Amino acid sequence: MFIVLGFIVFIMLYPFVYMIAVSLSDSISILQNKVTFYPKGFNLTSYKIVFRDPRIFTAYKNTIIYVAVGTLISLAFTGLAAYALSKKDRLIGAKFFNILILVTMFFSGGMIPKYLVVKDLGILNTTWAVILPSAISAWNLIIMRSFFDEFPKDIEDSGRIDGLNDYGVLWYLVLPTSGAVLSTIGLFYAVSIWNSFMEPFLYLQDKARFPLQVILRDIVLLGSNFDNQAASAVGDSVVIEDSLKFATIIVSVVPIIAVYPYIQKYFVKGVMIGSIKG
Amino acid sequence: MKSDLSTPLGALQSPLKVKANAMWKKLNDSKLLLTMLIPAILYFAIFHYKPMYGVLIAFKDFKAFKGFDASPWVGLKHFRMFFSTPNAWRLVRNTFLLAANNIIWGFPAPIIFALILNEVKNTHAKKWVQTISYMPHFISTVVIVAMIDLFLSPRNGMINNMLVSLGFERIHFMAEAGWFRTVYVVSEIWQGLGWGAIIYLAALTNIDPQLYEAAMVDGATKIKQIIYITLPCLAPTITTLFLLRMGRVMSVGFEKVFLMQTPVIYETADVIQTFVYRQGMIQGNMSFATAIGLFNSVINIFFLIASNAIARKLNETSLW
Numbered sequence: 001m002f003i004v005l006g007f008i009v010f011i012m013l014y015p016f017v018y019m020i021a022v023s024l025s026d027s028i029s030i031l032q033n034k035v036t037f038y039p040k041g042f043n044l045t046s047y048k049i050v051f052r053d054p055r056i057f058t059a060y061k062n063t064i065i066y067v068a069v070g071t072l073i074s075l076a077f078t079g080l081a082a083y084a085l086s087k088k089d090r091l092i093g094a095k096f097f098n099i100l101i102l103v104t105m106f107f108s109g110g111m112i113p114k115y116l117v118v119k120d121l122g123i124l125n126t127t128w129a130v131i132l133p134s135a136i137s138a139w140n141l142i143i144m145r146s147f148f149d150e151f152p153k154d155i156e157d158s159g160r161i162d163g164l165n166d167y168g169v170l171w172y173l174v175l176p177t178s179g180a181v182l183s184t185i186g187l188f189y190a191v192s193i194w195n196s197f198m199e200p201f202l203y204l205q206d207k208a209r210f211p212l213q214v215i216l217r218d219i220v221l222l223g224s225n226f227d228n229q230a231a232s233a234v235g236d237s238v239v240i241e242d243s244l245k246f247a248t249i250i251v252s253v254v255p256i257i258a259v260y261p262y263i264q265k266y267f268v269k270g271v272m273i274g275s276i277k278g
Numbered sequence: 279m280k281s282d283l284s285t286p287l288g289a290l291q292s293p294l295k296v297k298a299n300a301m302w303k304k305l306n307d308s309k310l311l312l313t314m315l316i317p318a319i320l321y322f323a324i325f326h327y328k329p330m331y332g333v334l335i336a337f338k339d340f341k342a343f344k345g346f347d348a349s350p351w352v353g354l355k356h357f358r359m360f361f362s363t364p365n366a367w368r369l370v371r372n373t374f375l376l377a378a379n380n381i382i383w384g385f386p387a388p389i390i391f392a393l394i395l396n397e398v399k400n401t402h403a404k405k406w407v408q409t410i411s412y413m414p415h416f417i418s419t420v421v422i423v424a425m426i427d428l429f430l431s432p433r434n435g436m437i438n439n440m441l442v443s444l445g446f447e448r449i450h451f452m453a454e455a456g457w458f459r460t461v462y463v464v465s466e467i468w469q470g471l472g473w474g475a476i477i478y479l480a481a482l483t484n485i486d487p488q489l490y491e492a493a494m495v496d497g498a499t500k501i502k503q504i505i506y507i508t509l510p511c512l513a514p515t516i517t518t519l520f521l522l523r524m525g526r527v528m529s530v531g532f533e534k535v536f537l538m539q540t541p542v543i544y545e546t547a548d549v550i551q552t553f554v555y556r557q558g559m560i561q562g563n564m565s566f567a568t569a570i571g572l573f574n575s576v577i578n579i580f581f582l583i584a585s586n587a588i589a590r591k592l593n594e595t596s597l598w
Contacts, residue, residue: 004394009410011468015425018436033439081318084311092301092308097315104322106525106582109329110571111532111551112558116335117328136321166310195418198533202559213420220424221537242428249424256416263416264409 016253023047023247027240046247056248058208059215066200066211067193070131074189075182078136082144083170086151105138111202118203129203130196130211137192140185147181148174187263191256212252220245336569342562349565356569365553373549373574376535377527379463385523387467388474389516393504395475396482408479411472423537426465427452452538455545462538466531481515482508517589524585527578550574 017037022030026041034040050056088094108114114133123129151174159169175182197213204210223241332346336356340349360366391411398404414422429436430451438448451457489507498506532551539547550570558567586598 001394001397005398005407008391008471009407012410012414012472015429019425031434033434077317077321080314084314087308087311090304090307091311092304097319101318101322104326107330107575107579108326109331109333110568110575111554112564112568112571113329113332113335114325115559116332116564117324121324132321133325135325136318141318166314170314191416195416195420197418197420197537213418216424217420217537221420221427242431242434245424245428249421253417253421256418257413260413260416264412 019246019250023243023250025243027243030240030243046243047251049244050247050251055207055215055218056212056251059210059212062209063194063211063213066127066130067190069127070135070193071186071190073131074135074137074140074193075186078141078144078185078189079175079182080170081136082141083148083174084166085141086145086148088149101138101141115202124203125205125209127209130200131193133199133203134192134196137189140188144181144185147178151178184263187259191259191263194256216248216252219248333568333572335565336572338565340565340568342564352565356566357573359566360570360573365548368545369548369550369553372546373551375546376459376462376549379459380466381523381527383463384466384470385520388471389478389512391471392475392478392482393508395479408472408475411475413472414469415473417469419531419533419537422465422469423534426461426538430461453540453542455543455547458538458543458546462534466534477515477519478512481512485511513593517593521582521585521589525578525582527581 018035021035021037021039023046024039024042024044025035026043026045029035029040084091085094085097091097109117118124118129118133121128123132155173156169159173164172195213196211197217200209200211200214204214335346335349337351337353338346338349339352339355340346395404395407398407430438430449432438432448432450432453437451442448449457451461485508489511490503493503493507532549532555535547535549536552536555539552551574554567554571554574557563557570
């Protein structure tokens with residue numbers, strides 16, 4: 001019983017432990033397969049090379065922009081729609097809209113038609129192409145809608161009596177207490193944009209606009225070499241390719257691991273609401 | 279015209295007028311709410327429904343410079359062409375086998391994990407294990423495949439090093455077609471185990487403990503308790519999640535397969551969607567690619583409807 005759980009915890013954590021260890025070790029130890037749990041011959045060479053590579057710097061910058069703008073837009077669009085749809089009795093056609101959205105969870109036009117739409121919009125190779133096609137996730141919308149469903153009607157009613165219109169109620173009464181759902185869904189969107197590969201890969205052409213995941217793939221999977229200048233600037237110690245690749249991976253995963261404790265608090269509840277009610 | 283039921287004249291107004299007035303009032307009431315919906319409506323219309331309409335190019339000979347309307351209709355030409363290519367069968371087989379393996383091994387895993395975790399009484403430990411188990415879910419596909427590539431590397435990948443120290447030969451996992459499905463499915467389980475278990479764990483806490491107490495009084499073993507109490511109580515959750523899964527069955531995680539494959543292992547690793555990608559995005563055969571993609575979606579829908587019907591017959595849970 002506990003052996004099984006212990007084993008599971010181990011195989012979930014060990015890959016990261018190993019990667020961190022190797023990325024911080026010196027080449028001799030790596031070549032001799034001496035690194036298992038902790039760095040041997042600790043040095044930051046790999047990380048120095050990774051950070052000096054201009055591609056990675058640009059990609060990081062791009063990703064941060066995409067995530068910042070994208071999360072804002074996604075939260076705004078999703079939040080507004082979720083709030084409106086939660087007013088089931090008052091909103092005309094609520095049922096109709098709900099079905100329309102549900103249907104998109106099961107059917108889609110496919111990769112090529114979607115690409116053609118993006119192309120016809122003239123936004124290929126722009127930030128919009130990365131952000132807009134997946135601006136709203138039906139799943140997240142349902143979770144937010146369920147959350148707004150629970151909001152006490154009396155508070156909203158008293159707001160309307162005081163003269164607030166729907167936007168007023170939303171802005172002054174509902175949103176201030178919706179911190180939990182806004183953070184959770186916001187983080188869901190942020191992580192999703194941070195991790196996205198396919199959309200940028202399909203819709204972007206300039207290397208200078210590529211986000212982290214696309215560059216990561218270039219480096220680790222396609223093996224494109226690190227800037228030779230960057231490598232030699234750190235001295236002429238031989239750096240093992242694997243150590244570099246692990247360092248690149250760690251660098252792109254660290255932000256996710258960093259926000260993880262924060263998401264963790266809220267999302268279990270969010271997922272449950274979404275699945276039970278949705 | 280207001281319908282006022284308190285006056286004799288108002289009460290005489292026809293039900294239809296009453297309904298129309300009510301609707302008009304509702305529309306008026308919803309004005310602002312509807313404006314809130316506008317971004318979402320636009321989004322779904324442009325990025326989900328317009329492509330659905332665009333799927334029609336599967337039945338045309340679409341040429342980008344001609345545009346949609348000027349491109350001629352060709353009926354089922356692309357479908358016929360696809361099925362006459364030598365690789366059509368291989369693609370369908372690979373897609374199906376990958377999806378099937380993924381479900382057969384991947385679907386029960388979180389359930390079993392949830393069942394085991396549920397037995398842990400120490401809530402502190404339970405929480406820690408859970409927290410650690412969700413983490414892989416947030417790792418991107420690129421990182422997962424990169425990790426797979428590096429750990430399974432024949433030169434000095436961690437796994438191969440282990441094999442050698444145990445006296446086995448090195449295996450070039452990523453270059454042998456026979457290993458592809460295993461690597462794919464195992465990594466899927468690794469990534470999805472914790473996250474998938476969340477819902478089951480939540481459902482498990484909803485089972486009345488008195489049922490277990492009664493069973494223990496009757497002398498039921500742990501296994502018997504699981505079979506006769508836990509699983510039946512979980513059945514609705516399991517069914518619903520299974521149906522949702524079937525809804526995406528043939529869209530075998532394209533991104534991951536794409537990142538994992540190389541022409542060397544196309545024999546097992548080339549699936550319908552990756553072929554669609556090459557045909558459409560690289561070779562520019564838009565209509566042909568869309569047709570095959572449509573074929574993929576149709577199979578998907580078929581599986582979804584079939585499983586929903588079966589679920590409805592077997593127990594009361596179904597999506598519709």
